[in-house]
Structures are given as structure tokens and as C-alpha cells.
Amino acid sequence: MKAVVFRDPSTPVELTEVELAAPGAGEVRVKIAAAGVCGSDLHVRRGEWDAPAPLVMGHEGSGVITAIGEGVTNLAIGDHVVLSWVAPCNECRYCRSGHEARCQAVATVVAPGGVLHDGTSRLSANGEMLHHYLGVSSFAEEAVVPASGAIKVRDDAPLDVIALVGCAVATGVGAVTNTAAVEPGATVAVIGCGGVGLSVVQGAKLAGAKRIIAIDVLKEKTALAAQLGATDEILVGDGDPVAALFAMEPDGVDYAFDAIGRTVTTEQAIKMLGLGGAAVVVGLPPTGSSASFDPLVLAEADQRILGSNYGSVRPSIDIPALVDRYMDGQLQLDPLVSARRPLAEAGEALAELESGAALRTLLIP
Missing domain, CATH: 3.90.180.10 (Medium-chain alcohol dehydrogenases, catalytic domain)
Incomplete structure (x- = not known):
């Protein structure tokens, strides 16, 4: 072959x-x-x-x-x-x-x-x-x-498109529903609107988040995030995304997802949190990367940093369910x-x- x-x-x-x-x-x-x-x-x-x-x-x-x-x-x-x-x-x-x-x-x-x-x-x-x-x-x-x-999976699903469920979609949606267990009415920030980040956006919508803030360097990506369920957009080139987020959400967000996996984006996700918030590292960085945070602030604000490997999925259960959601029109x-x-x-x-x-x-x- x-x-x-x-x-x-x-x-x-x-x-x-x-x-x-x-x-x-x-x-x-x-x-x-x-x-x-x-x-x-x-x-x-x-x-x-x-x-x-x-x-x-x-x-x-x-x-x-x-x-x-x-x-x-x-x-x-x-x-x-x-x-x-x-x-x-x-x-x-x-x-x-x-x-x-x-x-x-x-x-x-x-x-x-x-x-x-x-x-x-x-x-x-x-x-x-x-x-x-x-x-x-x-x-x-x-x-x-x-x-x-x-x-x-079901035979009537288009085989080419559902390939995405095997990584990007399972990882992004699973990070919301499994790793973070986002509650209805929560506020969410998503850093990076590639295939995984857009899946995070859709997962947050499925979870019933009331506000979903999509953050990227490209306007066309944040615009697509808006089509898929984001309520707000932040274009990174316009300035500091952390400051821009607090201008929108003065108390910070309940959940911030780093769908890129760079030191700077992980640190930004932690800084975006409100009281009791959770930063979820979804995108994977190069080997040997490290990020810093203030542990006193984290402890006093009752915040968490969560790693999400493959959206914490149970493949035999979650993958067919995600394909069903696509076929039912709940996932794009x-x-x-x-x-x-x-x-x-x-x-x-x-x-x-x-x-x-x-x-x-x-x-x-």
C-alpha cells in the first residue's frame, strides 16, 4: 500500500x-x-x-x-x-x-x-x-x-467527515462535557479556534453555557466560532486578550479552555478565571514546555488547572454518541x-x- x-x-x-x-x-x-x-x-x-x-x-x-x-x-x-x-x-x-x-x-x-x-x-x-x-x-x-x-459507528454517516470525531471533536467536546463538566449557565472562554477549539465552542453550547467567548488571531476563525455557538469574539491582534475578556466579563469566566497549548495561552487561560474557575489545557505543547501561575491567587480564589487528555473520553461510548449528534444536527x-x-x-x-x-x-x- x-x-x-x-x-x-x-x-x-x-x-x-x-x-x-x-x-x-x-x-x-x-x-x-x-x-x-x-x-x-x-x-x-x-x-x-x-x-x-x-x-x-x-x-x-x-x-x-x-x-x-x-x-x-x-x-x-x-x-x-x-x-x-x-x-x-x-x-x-x-x-x-x-x-x-x-x-x-x-x-x-x-x-x-x-x-x-x-x-x-x-x-x-x-x-x-x-x-x-x-x-x-x-x-x-x-x-x-x-x-x-x-x-x-452507524453506516449512514459520511465516512470522510466523521474522521474528525476520532481526535478533534472528541477532544474538544469531551474537554467540556467530561473533563470540566461545564454546567448550564456557565461563562466560558476558548483560546484558539482551530478544529479543536471550535469543537470546544460547540461542546460549550451543548452544555448550555450562557456566554462563550471565542479568542483567536484570525477574524475568520472567530467569525466561524460565532456561527457555531460563540456569543462573543476577541481578536488577539487588537490588544491584550486577558484585558479584553475582563472588559466583557468583569468577574472573569467560570471556564477558560486553552485549545492551542503554548506557554502564553495557558497562562492567559489561568489569568482569565473568576472565583472558583477552572483553566483547562486541551491543546498540547512541545515537549519540555512550562507555564507559570500565582499559587496564592489560585488557592485563595478556589480555582483549578485541569489537563484534558483526549477529552477524557470513553471511546466506545462517546465516539458513536458524537457521530449521532452530528447526524441529528446538534454538532456541525x-x-x-x-x-x-x-x-x-x-x-x-x-x-x-x-x-x-x-x-x-x-x-x-
Whole structure:
């Protein structure tokens, strides 16, 4: 098959011929319908995260099951699936307590990573082992993934668009509904209106937030956020976004979501909080980043700083529910798609994301 391979930050990603082995026990093979290009892919491309190389890129995707490994009983050939980069073991203490996003087995796949749950890879090229990315590697014509990471969804949902549910939408909506548990009537700020941030906006609307303040450097992104449920917009180029927020909401907000993941945006989110508020770090920064805050202010104001990994989702429950919400008209996914490109244009798609021009590009094998 063809797949997009990353070797090092100084070398362009390359669409090349790759061998994909048959699924092992507890695994399935999926014909990829679409793969979303995410900020996490960009971190790898820039060399900002430790990732084993060479690897086949991509962790957001959807497709159709074409083969099933030994012991898989809950999926069948022909099933439509959304790929979840959290493929829970369902055995560790976190899985047993309903916190699959913290799965210990997934942690070993993600870091140091590059393999599936049995510690080996299904990918190779001319005898050279290639690593999986986050147990998915969706920038390819096909993928072999753990069965628990192939989430069966309804057949009538458009396979290309629902690829976004596998990361951006689950992460953004889940950060609101699961990690923060935003209450009806709450005030919310969202820093960054890319694919994840716009999903946060929609999650806040679903949660019944009374005020949703969208913050970005691009007017077209805050305008789109307004279409998707934001009540107010702050354009960062107009001045200090923290001061602008307090001009709108003098007591600060109940929840501030950093959907970018830079030191400055995390610190801004903390500063935007009112009494009892929670800052939620959703966007992921480069390895080794650090942010500062005043712990006395945090304690005296009864505030919290929350990390949100994958929206704290339970993939087998939340992903089909999010697809249902899209099909029922409660979630809008189509406006999040900036473009559709062939796999050969993965490099261009990553460059567009880096420039800030793109929300989510779908790579279509």
C-alpha cells in the first residue's frame, strides 16, 4: 500500500510503498476513508515531540474493516469505524474505573511508542521496520489497529467527515462535557479556534453555557466560532486578550479552555478565571514546555488547572454518541473541514496547518 512516512524534521514527509502485515490477535485491518491532519502531527513533523522514526504518520481517521484478527468478536468485515488513538486495554485499573483515556497500555504505545499493544509493528518498507504513530498511522491507504481502537459507528454517516470525531471533536467536546463538566449557565472562554477549539465552542453550547467567548488571531476563525455557538469574539491582534475578556466579563469566566497549548495561552487561560474557575489545557505543547501561575491567587480564589487528555473520553461510548449528534444536527462537522487532499499532498496540508490558514484538512487515499 501507499503511506506517508516521516523520517526526521529536516526531510520532507514522503508518500511511499509500505508493507502492511495481517492483523494479529485482537487487531483489525481498516481501509482508510479519510485522515484528518492535526496539530499533533505537526509537532512530530517539527521535531517538537519525541517520536520513534521512521514512522507512518496520522492518528485521526475513519474507514471500513477489511480483515479481523484472532479473538475479535465485536466487529465484522464491512463495519464502518472511527479510529481512536486511545485503544484501551479494558483491564488496567483506569479502564476498569471508566477512565479509558488514562489507560496504562495506551501510555506504553504512545510513549516511547511506535508499536501496537504486543510491542511489535505491522509496518515495514524493504525489510526496514516502520513505527506506528499513536497506534493508528492513518496517513495511509490501510491501517492495522487494536480492535478497541476501531469504534463501530452507524453506516449512514459520511465516512470522510466523521474522521474528525476520532481526535478533534472528541477532544474538544469531551474537554467540556467530561473533563470540566461545564454546567448550564456557565461563562466560558476558548483560546484558539482551530478544529479543536471550535469543537470546544460547540461542546460549550451543548452544555448550555450562557456566554462563550471565542479568542483567536484570525477574524475568520472567530467569525466561524460565532456561527457555531460563540456569543462573543476577541481578536488577539487588537490588544491584550486577558484585558479584553475582563472588559466583557468583569468577574472573569467560570471556564477558560486553552485549545492551542503554548506557554502564553495557558497562562492567559489561568489569568482569565473568576472565583472558583477552572483553566483547562486541551491543546498540547512541545515537549519540555512550562507555564507559570500565582499559587496564592489560585488557592485563595478556589480555582483549578485541569489537563484534558483526549477529552477524557470513553471511546466506545462517546465516539458513536458524537457521530449521532452530528447526524441529528446538534454538532456541525462540515464547517471544520478546510480542504480535501490526496495522500501525496500531506506535506502541503501540514504546511497549511502550520501557517494557521487551515482548520482540518482531510487526506483522502
